[in-house]
Amino acid sequence: MKLCLLLNVIDPKIGGVMIMGDRGTGKSTTVRSLVDLLPEITVVAADPFNSDPEDPESMGVEVREKLLKGEQLPTIKTKINMVDLPLGATEDRVCGTIDIEKALTEGVKAFEPGLLAKANRGILYVDEVNLLDDHLVDVLLDSAASGWNTVEREGISISHPSRFILIGSGNPEEGELRPQLLDRFGMHAQVGTVRDAELRVKIVEERARFDKNPKEFRDTYKADQEKLQEQISSARSRLSSVQIDHELRVKISKVCAELNVDGLRGDIVTNRAAKALAALKGRDQVTAEDIAVVIPNCLRHRLRKDPLESIDSGVLVIEKFSEVFS
Structure with missing residues (x-):
């Protein structure tokens, strides 16, 4: 599971990870801990889509138009985003909404970005993905495959880049995923409950140590964490060769x-x-x-x-x- 996550951070084009396993095996904990290892990326300042100033494929339409006019784009460094998709999310919350009234009265495309915009060039995590509504799953898969999200309302259409690493986790007891959905995930990790009593005790002790003093616990692993961060950064730069x-x-x-x-x-x-x-x-x-x-x-x-x-x-x-x- 950990290796699959790291490989996807090194090469997002692998296509994400599906993690299936028993309850309480640390699936969500592991995915959420990935945030601390993510490298920084350069984005266009104040852009809701985290546009890449170098890559037209990951740029919002407005940013691309400014670039074509020869305008100088202010950029900032930011951590790669990790967006949680709640199970009860509506399609509007995921895709974004168009303010029809504003569009008709003021003649501007009033778009309120959703989670797919926020997740561009980042990670989109869906816990209990096998319980997600089928139509939402289709929306996610379309965006993950094409790299773009299109919202259409009342004859008004808006598209924006939406390239993200899709990470899903679930418990097989709660239902299997459709085969065409499974096929869209690049990698699949299976997690089982630890059976070795010694190892179980160690996990329980570590958990108790974290609950007692989270800061001290994190400091224990700080050196290992930094070493892994450096490893990921150098692997990302080496990948093309x-x-x-x-x-x-x-x-x-x-x-x-x-x-x-x-x-x-x-x-x-x-x-x-x-x-x-x-x-x-x-x-x-x-x-x-x-x-x-x-x-x-x-x-x-x-x-x-x-x-x-x-x-x-x-x-x-x-x-x-x-x-x-x-």
């Missing part, structure tokens, strides 16, 4: 083909995740070991479900990997 051999790419696609994975998302995500892992480890070349680490999380949720199959799909992926890469 990481290479993966043609032979390894062929083997990845062979694993996907032999597992009957529908579409090509599995191949693309596995390549991206392996590169991100190599960058995290400080290398410019992907190895077979990197692929072995990430491939179960990239493919396990893309396999066709067999009701009679009792083996975990991650194990099937590893078996096929060993066969092809041996």
Whole structure:
């Protein structure tokens, strides 16, 4: 779970993480703690969409128009945003609203940005994603796939960039996700309850130590935290130079083909995740070991479900990997 989250921060184009697991296994805690590790980004000052002054794909329409006119854009450094999507959110709260009255009387496009605008170039986290309304899920997936959110009301249409890392978590007991929804998440992590008594005691003690003095607890891990922050920053800058051999790419696609994975998302995500892992480890070349680490999380949720199959799909992926890469 932690590795999937880190790889998505290094390369947001992996396409997010779906975390499934038992109640009380720290899924939400882990996702929310990611905020402290996120690097800073440069954004256009006072822009509701966190527009990137360098990349036209992540710019709001107004910012792009100003840039084309040759105007100088004031910029600031800010932490990557993390937006929580509440289960009861309305579509207007998520997508944003258009003030029709203002648009008709004053002739201006009066747009009130929603959560998708706030999440641009950041992270959108949906806890209990399997309980979210289907139409909201479709809206999220469309925005995550296209990178844009379009709001249309009474013949008035407004679009803005909405590129975010989609992170969902849920408990499988509360219902499964639709296959086409699962397929849109780049990686899938499965979390189980710890069975080792010693480890359980350690977790309970750490929790008690945090409750007693949160500041002292955080200071204990400050050095490790800073080291990890530096690792992520250098991995993000190294990512573009990481290479993966043609032979390894062929083997990845062979694993996907032999597992009957529908579409090509599995191949693309596995390549991206392996590169991100190599960058995290400080290398410019992907190895077979990197692929072995990430491939179960990239493919396990893309396999066709067999009701009679009792083996975990991650194990099937590893078996096929060993066969092809041996």
